[in-house]
Amino acid sequence: MDDKPVLKIDDLCYSYGGSTMALEHVSFEIRKNDFVAIIGQNGAGKSTILKNITGLLRPTEGHIYINGRDSKEMSVADISKEIGFVLQNPDRQLFADTVYEELAYGLRNAGLQEEEIKSRIAKTLEMIGMTGQEEMFPPALSKGDRAKVVIASVIAMNPGIVILDEPTSGQDFQGCYQIMNIAKELHDQGHTILFVTHHMPLVAEYAERTIVMAKRHVMMDAGACEVFSHPEELEKTNIRPPQITQLGQMLAKTMPLTRTTLRVEELGDDLMQLYQTKHSGNNGVSGCEHTLI
Amino acid sequence: MNYVDKDSFMHRLDPRVKVIVLVFFTVIVFLITRPVLIVIMFLSFLSVWTIVERLPSAGLIKTAKFVAGLMGFIILLQAIFYTGNTYILGPVPKDVWLIGGMGIKWEGIAFGLLLAVRLMALIVLMPMVLMTTPIHLFSLGLIRMGLPYKIAYMTTTSMNLVPTFESELGVIMDAQKMRGMTIFEEKGKRFRKMKAWVVLVVPLVIGAMRRAQMMGMAMDARAFGAFKTRTCIDSIRMRWSDWLTLILCLAYGAALVVLNWILR
Amino acid sequence: MAEITTKEENGENTVVRLEHVSYRYPRTKNYVLHDVCIDIHQGEFIAVMGENGAGKTTFLSCLNSIIPNYYLGHMQGNVKVYGMDTKEHVVSEFSRKVGMVLEDPESQLFTTYVRNEVAFSAENMQVEPDEIRSRIDWALSIVGLTSYKDRETTALSGGQKQRLAIAANLAMKPDMLVLDEPTSQLDPIGTREVFDVIRRLRNEEKMTVVIATHKSEEIAEFADKVLVFSKGHVVAFDEPRKIFQDEELMKLCHIRPPQVSALVNYMNMKNAEIHRLPILLKEAGGEIEEWYSGGRKDG
Numbered sequence: 001m002d003d004k005p006v007l008k009i010d011d012l013c014y015s016y017g018g019s020t021m022a023l024e025h026v027s028f029e030i031r032k033n034d035f036v037a038i039i040g041q042n043g044a045g046k047s048t049i050l051k052n053i054t055g056l057l058r059p060t061e062g063h064i065y066i067n068g069r070d071s072k073e074m075s076v077a078d079i080s081k082e083i084g085f086v087l088q089n090p091d092r093q094l095f096a097d098t099v100y101e102e103l104a105y106g107l108r109n110a111g112l113q114e115e116e117i118k119s120r121i122a123k124t125l126e127m128i129g130m131t132g133q134e135e136m137f138p139p140a141l142s143k144g145d146r147a148k149v150v151i152a153s154v155i156a157m158n159p160g161i162v163i164l165d166e167p168t169s170g171q172d173f174q175g176c177y178q179i180m181n182i183a184k185e186l187h188d189q190g191h192t193i194l195f196v197t198h199h200m201p202l203v204a205e206y207a208e209r210t211i212v213m214a215k216r217h218v219m220m221d222a223g224a225c226e227v228f229s230h231p232e233e234l235e236k237t238n239i240r241p242p243q244i245t246q247l248g249q250m251l252a253k254t255m256p257l258t259r260t261t262l263r264v265e266e267l268g269d270d271l272m273q274l275y276q277t278k279h280s281g282n283n284g285v286s287g288c289e290h291t292l293i
Numbered sequence: 294m295n296y297v298d299k300d301s302f303m304h305r306l307d308p309r310v311k312v313i314v315l316v317f318f319t320v321i322v323f324l325i326t327r328p329v330l331i332v333i334m335f336l337s338f339l340s341v342w343t344i345v346e347r348l349p350s351a352g353l354i355k356t357a358k359f360v361a362g363l364m365g366f367i368i369l370l371q372a373i374f375y376t377g378n379t380y381i382l383g384p385v386p387k388d389v390w391l392i393g394g395m396g397i398k399w400e401g402i403a404f405g406l407l408l409a410v411r412l413m414a415l416i417v418l419m420p421m422v423l424m425t426t427p428i429h430l431f432s433l434g435l436i437r438m439g440l441p442y443k444i445a446y447m448t449t450t451s452m453n454l455v456p457t458f459e460s461e462l463g464v465i466m467d468a469q470k471m472r473g474m475t476i477f478e479e480k481g482k483r484f485r486k487m488k489a490w491v492v493l494v495v496p497l498v499i500g501a502m503r504r505a506q507m508m509g510m511a512m513d514a515r516a517f518g519a520f521k522t523r524t525c526i527d528s529i530r531m532r533w534s535d536w537l538t539l540i541l542c543l544a545y546g547a548a549l550v551v552l553n554w555i556l557r
Numbered sequence: 558m559a560e561i562t563t564k565e566e567n568g569e570n571t572v573v574r575l576e577h578v579s580y581r582y583p584r585t586k587n588y589v590l591h592d593v594c595i596d597i598h599q600g601e602f603i604a605v606m607g608e609n610g611a612g613k614t615t616f617l618s619c620l621n622s623i624i625p626n627y628y629l630g631h632m633q634g635n636v637k638v639y640g641m642d643t644k645e646h647v648v649s650e651f652s653r654k655v656g657m658v659l660e661d662p663e664s665q666l667f668t669t670y671v672r673n674e675v676a677f678s679a680e681n682m683q684v685e686p687d688e689i690r691s692r693i694d695w696a697l698s699i700v701g702l703t704s705y706k707d708r709e710t711t712a713l714s715g716g717q718k719q720r721l722a723i724a725a726n727l728a729m730k731p732d733m734l735v736l737d738e739p740t741s742q743l744d745p746i747g748t749r750e751v752f753d754v755i756r757r758l759r760n761e762e763k764m765t766v767v768i769a770t771h772k773s774e775e776i777a778e779f780a781d782k783v784l785v786f787s788k789g790h791v792v793a794f795d796e797p798r799k800i801f802q803d804e805e806l807m808k809l810c811h812i813r814p815p816q817v818s819a820l821v822n823y824m825n826m827k828n829a830e831i832h833r834l835p836i837l838l839k840e841a842g843g844e845i846e847e848w849y850s851g852g853r854k855d856g
Contacts, residue, residue, distance in 0.1 A: 040744075041744045041747075042714050042715065042716050042743070042744050051467075054471055056467045056471070077474070080470070080471045080473050081473075087467075091496065091499070092496050093465070093469070093472075093496060094495075095491070096495075109472060109473030110473050143609050144609060153472065154472070157472070157473075170660075171609070172608045172609040172771055173812065175608075200745060201816065238744045238745060238746035240745045240746065240749075243774050243815060243817055244819075247817055247820070251842060251845060251846065254846060255849060264816055264820045264823055265823060267820055268823040268824045271845065271849070275848075428669050450667050453668070453669065504663065507661065507665070508665065510623055510627050510628075511657075511664060511667075513627055513652070514621055514623060514655075514656075514657045515678035515681060515725065515729065516648075516653060516678055516681040516729065517677075519649030519681055519683075520683050523681050524680050524683050524685060525686065526673070526693075527673070
């Protein structure tokens, strides 16, 4: 088990120019195979952090270490070999005639042989559930499929870390979950996943750890369970816990619920157990079982 | 060349004056045939830019670099193909394949220089007007001069889109950089760079087309074109300083034309 | 303020009526709307749900006659909005009655300054400048952008742009507001603020609101009725409570109910016997507390 961080943000400060800071003294570490969500109000600095990580922006002060190397010594192309970044709006990236060409682009830039490219593309398409669609014209695909093609083009390059910026914007319920399940599968395969979102139920369901940004700082960095236990703090950065968590917190005032629940099934199970306890007299529910870092 | 928000002489000029002067001087630039007079125009525009207006020059220098290449190409093209007999290089014997009979002619160089210097004058004049006139006043000026508002809006909406395109292009470039596109960071390799532009232009154009369609629809949905005329919350009024400026500019242009004729 | 168009046949305040509407876009073979029959009444808050591609945006575009007037294509059936048949009138005749807010803020902002953007529609309607200026102040205060009046539109964030788009439509003082996913760029509280604004418009200005969205929790709280599309067909048009109780429907249309409803459904699967399905947070709190304390078991 590797305990050196794959990504280390060390006292990162960033300014777009002039005296206004966009990020102030941001520090955190991401370890291999983490699944981390970054949340916070619009303007808190989430996108700025992502851009600094990928090298599109360079830190004004502080350092970013990618697999131990200082990002200052790496070009954007170097960084792109280790970190794959899926942008918010898929249409900004699609340029090719076919899905195959779209996926092959980055692989060719990386200098791979055509044989290798072909096999990687096949594997990637399988993973996103689009096998056999190599010849499709990307702009003709549905929004969900276009987003999947862009994700595929990034993961085909097999980066150790995959970052998704609001992967679910513009997607319907089904599209959201398809995309997040791809991320989950990548995570199961050993990749490190970082995603930015406004959709709290996704954070609750997928993220093992949540970094909360507020006004250019890191406000909180803990497991999702822990983070959503502090609704008053979250409100300061325009975040509300998922409705189910809010319900649990509301009920906890009058019922002996002891943990912050993140999922419908969890609260359901807890309540059923409490009911049985009350109406037949047994033990209560155990504490917060979610893993922190 | 985007609007720069300041308070300066040109900023306070009525947009109609600026539009008329812009068109007028553009015509004059093409009417005049003595390069020295155009250089005078160029220098006068430049001095207004720097001394009177104190506009930022960074954009101008960037444009100048870009245009320099274009100007060199124009001069070369004219040097070879313009009519004339005074060869300073060549002509190549007629039986040589492809370039037989071609040479560098003095007349061509002179004409090329004329075109180049005209371009130089315009790249100072046009941005100067655009940077001192907010687009909505530009549009209002055109409408008050009788242009149907639909046409005025077509021009100004496209102008408004330029900064949007610039930032879109930036985002698209970022996206491709993160897929390993490094070509733009390497020196030279002009040809490969040109090929690489496809990757950037396609999403930009598709995005632009989608957006244009949406915008047309949105404008319709907000009753654009419902009536032959429309009201406006902004207003413009010609003051004596506007009239004076207009007359002086027209006189300046006319004087140059007369000088040009005298020196022919 | 709001004109009431009565239908002689049944005396209701029907402002929109779709009769057997089917539509396909130009140069395509497949119909994207099939035999849609819908009535919308004055002052209703209608949420439109359904997966991407189900026909929501197409439906919304019928409400201000963009379809069939702007998109052409082939439409069967009639759409009557405020008594006017959309095939027989031009878009601008509907614009004064129906405001439309699109999903992408960038596509609907075309002027340099916020105040000009808001004024745009009223200027098109030849409203007097003084009146326009007071409408600008009113519209910006409703959406909470008053301090941005003289700012450039490019200086606004995505969420602010979405709110500006709403204000720009309000300047026309429409009777109906149609919105296509107006909160996609917003954080949770921003989303709630937009819904609050819309509800205020409905309550105070008596506007009819039709909004396409996926946000079930907000729909449960704000909407009077939910219109569900699936593959171009209307599969349901009912109160949120009835929609969120119908598990088959939700599965078919890939709709997610509010989490509190999903919770009670889950618990009932385990024989909890909670009889009333809550769709709101407070409701759920009350229901569960009652259930827990061994409370009522009425139907």
